[in-house]
Amino acid sequence: MLNNDRLLVQILLLVLLGACLWVLAPFASALFWAAVLAFASWPLMRLLTRQLNGNASLAAGLLTFCWMVLVAVPLVWLGFNIADQIREANALLHNLQVDGLPAPPTWLGELPLIGDNLVTLWSTVHEQGTALLASARPYIGQVGNWLLVRSARIGGGMLELALSLVLVFFFYRDGPRLAAFVHSLLDRLIGRERADHYLELVAGTVQRVVNGVIGTAAAQAVLAYVGFSIAGVPAALVLGLLTFAFSFLMVPPLVWGPAVAWLVWQGDYGMAVFLGIWGMFIISGVDNILKPYLISRGGNLPLVVVLLGVFGGVLAFGFMGLFLGPTLLAVAFSLLGDWLIKEVPQTTEKDSTGEPIDKPQC
Incomplete structure (x- = not known):
């Protein structure tokens, strides 16, 4: 009966552990990146904590704020610059549609075997640029949809990054307790x-x-x-x-x-x-x-x-x-x-009668 009760308790603990993992599964990526960021910058956390006379919460808050500034500001700035580059690319496509391509470079026609064909293709694209862009428009739309899907994934990644920057505060503040908990757990399991x-x-x-x-x-x-x-x-x-x-x-x-x-x-x-x-x-x-x-x-x-x-x-x-x-x-x-390491037993020398010989200690 005792063994059955023990087995039931173990099953309930496993079910509880599985339920906890199920609850935390949507945040697994954010938790992982917060843990890696906190671990990689832990020397800074210890230094800042010493400078603040052991105030771990204040040190965690300041370091988290610094990470938000260092990560969020470049991302926003990069987003505005990418938007400018996209506008310039659209203007380039519009100019190509109106004015066509510039004159082909001289080295293009000097290429062996394929130079004349490339120059002819260049002239064809220049003369029929509008028609080619019109025929390529459905494919451009598919590329746009693909980029839209990737942009949505990038947006989801940005949300995970923002959540990681929030969670890293708790890893900073409670890092020693979490480390002690993991050490105690492994100590019970493997020594x-x-x-x-x-x-x-x-x-x-x-x-x-x-x-x-x-x-x-x-x-x-x-x-x-x-x-x-x-x-x-x-x-x-x-x-x-x-x-x-x-x-x-x-x-x-x-x-x-x-x-x-x-x-x-x-x-x-x-x-x-x-x-x-x-x-x-x-x-x-x-x-x-x-x-x-x-x-x-x-x-x-x-x-x-x-x-x-x-x-x-x-x-x-x-x-x-x-x-x-x-x-x-x-x-x-x-x-x-x-697992592969095996201790080699120490052998002792014996005399002719089978008694061990004591070696003098140096």
Whole structure:
């Protein structure tokens, strides 16, 4: 009877846990990002708390306000600039419809094998621009609908980001209690020493991934801004911020690639070649050098485990997998290592009679 009561209590606890997870499921993404942001900036929280004589609530409020300003103001400013760029793109399409294309560049006709065909196609588009735009209008509408759906998703992402910035205050304020709760739970499940080991493992892995991803994105944004400024591309600062955002998705060429095409369109071929080389080997190339260095620095895990976790996590879980993937692989790698390690028993030397020989202590 006692065993049955115990089983019933365990089932009820599992049901209660499942119900709690069901309630929190809609906020999983916001909770995850708030936790990552609080964890990555926890040294700032400790420093600010010491400066405020241990007032954790005030320190959490000030740091949360700083994050809101740092994140919200650039996003609003970026939104207005993107709206201006969209208006300029619409004006460009209108001018193309009225005036047609400019004269084809001389190098286009000099291309071997396909140069004459490209010049003929250019002239055809110039002469029949209105008809071509009219025939392409249904496809443009489909592209507009696709962009509208993506814009709705981006809007939902902005709402999640806003909720994360609110939740991060509670992670700052109650962080020590949450950490103590998790440590006590793992202590009950796997023991104190193993709990300390795996908490340190998870913390170190997440910290290195955060440093690697954000550090690489910042470096690519600065290098992109320098390249755009040298090449004379307009809105270089906006494109630099877009490079920072696209670096998280590991596709910075989606920013500097159209800039190269714009320079070709303007006939500035020298700067187009420069920006193409700068983007390929400097902006995109730094991702192959800086990110592995920052991720692997100070860790005992093989670099390939962390990198596979980063890329595989993104494919499996989306953007959250950027942190979940390497953390899961790191914990699994450590668990397998602990399981495979076996203590080798110490052997003692024996004499001819089978008695152990005592070695003198040095």
